[in-house]
Amino acid sequence: MVSVAPYLVAAWLLAVGLWGAITSRHLVHMVLSLGVAQASTYVLLLAIGYRNGATAPIYGDVKPGVPTVDPVVQALTLTDVVVEATVTAVLLALTVQAHRRFGTADPDRLGALRG
C-alpha cells in the first residue's frame, strides 16, 4: 500500500485541482487551480523514477555505479515545470485582457463574445 501512496497523492492533486477550476469564481484562482492539477504530473513522474535507498543522479560526492534514481523522469519533470510556467504566464495575460474587456474576472459573469 505504501508503494502506491505517491500515485494516490498525484490522483488527489489532479482531482483537487480540477475541482478548484470547476468551482472557481475568479480567473486567477482558476489558473492557479490548473497549476495544482498539473503538479500531479510532477508527483507521478518523480514517483515512477524513485528508487529506494538511492541517491540523486549526480556524480559529485558519489562514484559512478552507486544506485541512483531515474534521471530521465527528472528531466521530463523539468520540461513539465517549464511548460506549466509558460502556460500560466499566457493564461494570466489572457485574464488581464478579459478583465479589461468585461470589467470582471468572475468566469460566470464574463459575457458572450463581442466583436
Added chain:
Amino acid sequence: MSRRARTVLALAALGALAGLLTWAVTGLPGSGHPPGPNARRVPLLLARERHVANAVNGVTYDLRAADSLGEELILFAAALGAAVLLRTRGRRRSAGAGEHSAATSGALRAFGAALVAPLIVLGSYLVAHGQLTPGGGFQGGVVLAAVVLLVYAAGQQARLRRMKAQPAADVVEAAGAAAFALVGLGGIVFVGALLANFLSYGSLGALLSGGTVPLLSVVTGVEVTGGVALIMLEFMVGEW
C-alpha cells in the same frame, strides 16, 4: 448551468475519476523500484561516455536536447504571446509614473538593491555548473530573471524604464533561442546530426566537461533569463 447543478456534476465526475485512477495505480509497479533499465544505465552512460556528472542535465542537454530545443521555443512563443496580449493595454499608466512609488519603504529599497549582486552571482553559478551540480540553464535563468523582480520590488520602475529593460529582455531572449538553434546546427555541420556533440568531452567533474552540455546550459540560461524577465516586465510595467 446553475452553480448547484455544476457542483453535483463535478462531484460525480471527479469521484468517478478518482475511483478509476485509484484502480489504475494499484496495477502499477510500486514506487521505489523503477521497472526499466534506464535508472541504472543512463547515469552511467552519461558519466562514462559523455563525462557529464549531473545526469539530469545530461538527459536535458544531450540525450533529449532536441526536446529542449522545442521547450526553448515554447518559452519563446509564450513570452511573445504574453507581450502581444499585454502591450495592447492602453496608455493610461505610462504618463506621470514617479521615480519611486510612494508605498515603497526605505528598507525594502535598500534590501532590494543589496540583493541584486548576490542573485546575479548565484544565477550565473547555477547556469555555468549545470553539468556538475544541481541547477542548469532553466533554473539559473529563472534566478537571474528574478533580479528584475527585485528591482521592481525596490520601487525602481523608472530605473527599469530608463535602462530600457524591456527591449533588452527582447534581445536577450531572442539571442539565447538563436544560439541554441545554432549549436544544434553545429551538430549537423560537424558531426552530421542535429544537436550532436561536437566539442571535446573533457574529464568528468571539470568545469568544461560534457562537450556541448555546458554550452547549451549557458545559452538556455540566457534564453530563460530574457524570456522570464520579459514576461515579468510585461506584467509589472505594462505600456512603456
